[in-house]
Amino acid sequence: MPDHSQFRDIIDQSLAGAASTQAQQTLREHLPTCAACRQYLDASNCAIAGLADFSFPISPGLDSKVLAAVAARAQQLQAAHIQRRRLWATSCLALLLTVAGSFAVSQLGSLAAATFHLQTAPLHLGLATFWITPSVLICMLLLLPGFQTVLGSRKGLSL
Numbered sequence: 001m002p003d004h005s006q007f008r009d010i011i012d013q014s015l016a017g018a019a020s021t022q023a024q025q026t027l028r029e030h031l032p033t034c035a036a037c038r039q040y041l042d043a044s045n046c047a048i049a050g051l052a053d054f055s056f057p058i059s060p061g062l063d064s065k066v067l068a069a070v071a072a073r074a075q076q077l078q079a080a081h082i083q084r085r086r087l088w089a090t091s092c093l094a095l096l097l098t099v100a101g102s103f104a105v106s107q108l109g110s111l112a113a114a115t116f117h118l119q120t121a122p123l124h125l126g127l128a129t130f131w132i133t134p135s136v137l138i139c140m141l142l143l144l145p146g147f148q149t150v151l152g153s154r155k156g157l158s159l
Contacts, residue, residue: 004037004040007030007037007040008040010023011027011037011040012044015044015048087142090142091139095136095140095142098132098135098136098138098139101135102127102131102132105127105131106124106127106132109124109127110124
């Protein structure tokens with residue numbers, strides 16, 4: 001028994017103009033002997049004929065409107081990409097400055113502890129609690145992609 005799905009594929013390819021010469025010859029030999037495939041070919045021809053009547057007028061300026069919309073969207077995507085890169089660079093710079101500032105404050109704290117005869121451990125714990133930890137956490141928050149999306153979606157925000 002012949003494989004009708006294979007012949008239906010050949011029929012579809014033939015109607016689309018993509019069937020090879022050998023496939024078309026095989027189809028021509030098969031169609032006189034198979035009523036199901038002839039019926040499928042007739043139904044496909046009717047569907048294609050029905051599509052020919054399915055048309056609507058296109059305004060002359062539609063091409064330029066579509067091209068303008070695509071170009072505008074490409075510019076929006078490029079601007080968003082640049083904004084994300086700028087936000088990432090700003091966040092990295094903030095993190096670097098936080099680390100450098102935290103190191104400087106730690107060194108100054110050690111110098112102050114030595115000058116004023118204070119214990120260094122509680123001083124460093126206080127610096128870590130009130131200066132270093134919040135600064136690093138805020139910088140890390142800025143580096144999160146979800147937070148960048150929220151920042152980038154606000155109008156009027158320029159970074």
